[in-house]
Amino acid sequence: xxxxxxxxxxxxxxxxxxxxxxxxxxxxxxxxxxxxxxxxxxxxxxxxxxxxxxxxxxxxxxxxxxxxxxxxxxxxxxxxxxxxxxxxxxxxxxxxxxxxxxxxxxxxxxxxxxxxxxxxxxxxxxxxxxxxxxxxxxxxxxxxxxxxxxxxxxxxxxxxxxxxxxxxxxxxxxxxxxxxxxxxxxxxxxxxxxxxxxxxxxxxxxxxxxxxxxxxxxxxxxxxxxxxxxxxxxxxxxxxxxxxxxxxxxxxxxxxxxxxxxxxxxxxxxxxxxxxxxxxxxxxxxxxxxxxxxxxxxxxxxxxxxxxxxxxxxxxxxxxxxxxxxxxxxxxxxxxxxxxxxxxxxxxxxxxxxxxxxxxxxxxxxxxxxxxx
Numbered sequence: 001x002x003x004x005x006x007x008x009x010x011x012x013x014x015x016x017x018x019x020x021x022x023x024x025x026x027x028x029x030x031x032x033x034x035x036x037x038x039x040x041x042x043x044x045x046x047x048x049x050x051x052x053x054x055x056x057x058x059x060x061x062x063x064x065x066x067x068x069x070x071x072x073x074x075x076x077x078x079x080x081x082x083x084x085x086x087x088x089x090x091x092x093x094x095x096x097x098x099x100x101x102x103x104x105x106x107x108x109x110x111x112x113x114x115x116x117x118x119x120x121x122x123x124x125x126x127x128x129x130x131x132x133x134x135x136x137x138x139x140x141x142x143x144x145x146x147x148x149x150x151x152x153x154x155x156x157x158x159x160x161x162x163x164x165x166x167x168x169x170x171x172x173x174x175x176x177x178x179x180x181x182x183x184x185x186x187x188x189x190x191x192x193x194x195x196x197x198x199x200x201x202x203x204x205x206x207x208x209x210x211x212x213x214x215x216x217x218x219x220x221x222x223x224x225x226x227x228x229x230x231x232x233x234x235x236x237x238x239x240x241x242x243x244x245x246x247x248x249x250x251x252x253x254x255x256x257x258x259x260x261x262x263x264x265x266x267x268x269x270x271x272x273x274x275x276x277x278x279x280x281x282x283x284x285x286x287x288x289x290x291x292x293x294x295x296x297x298x299x300x301x302x303x304x305x306x307x308x309x310x311x312x313x314x315x316x317x318x319x320x321x322x323x324x325x326x327x328x329x330x331x332x333x334x335x336x337x338x339x340x341x342x343x344x345x346x347x348x349x350x351x352x353x354x355x356x357x358x359x360x361x362x363x364x365x366x367x368x369x370x371x372x373x
Contacts, residue, residue: 116168122181336371
């Protein structure tokens, strides 16, 4: 069976017809390669070609280039505009710059955070506190390309690389960096160098990093939330700090599977009634395109909670999950509690006996708690 038949990234792209893009890590690697080449030769390669982890060799046009002489020696800067393809990435169109200067032999490669690139301030990430938020794979790529350029043009490979992103601090306000303790700007990311449009991987990776940060900080209680309203609810209920809040979105399964492998003492799951009714019905992906509110399932739960057949029939044919909830509220049938309890049971089944206590809170669109389990 070939790769296309199995699925995966290539099959996803072919099926959707969407154009892939390049990560900030790939852009920083291209800019670094061009800048170091200019530092050794006096000329910027344009376009500049790099090799990504899976063998792809994209070429990047330079948007900025500058070679200057300073008191400490020459400094080269190259900039690449990030093209995220058809992915709705907040960093699409951002200018990623790399400024390279020589260091004494034996210094190796040193990374610095320039304007618009964040600094790690909390433990639990794959970088030490105080380090620039340039992730391990982009660092490895930049080191490898520095070595190649050095070998080709007679350099030592001992350089300081300062990565910056124009307006990066402003862009970072639309990301989860602040909650993860990455302050001052964006992270330079990417494990393959390729952005797959509408990929779930970045979101799920952020969930995992959120769990890691919370554990490293010694927290024993975290909350998986479907959105900002549910975050406000759990903060009001439990006074949890920001780093205890996991932006779960639709990926309940991602939270549960990672916490199963990396346990915390207590996990609260909080979200809208309709979304959590999907978890109660056994769905781990709560996105509307991949799971639907099962009204007959809700009708069956309502029966167990005392609903008569007339009410159960109305629930089974309700337009939305919220309508089903309101019908039960009017009849004093605790459908919200029943859904929360079933969702908790489903969560515990995914945890497979991991030492994690679970509670579930269902809310309506106004943030009012309508069920607990």
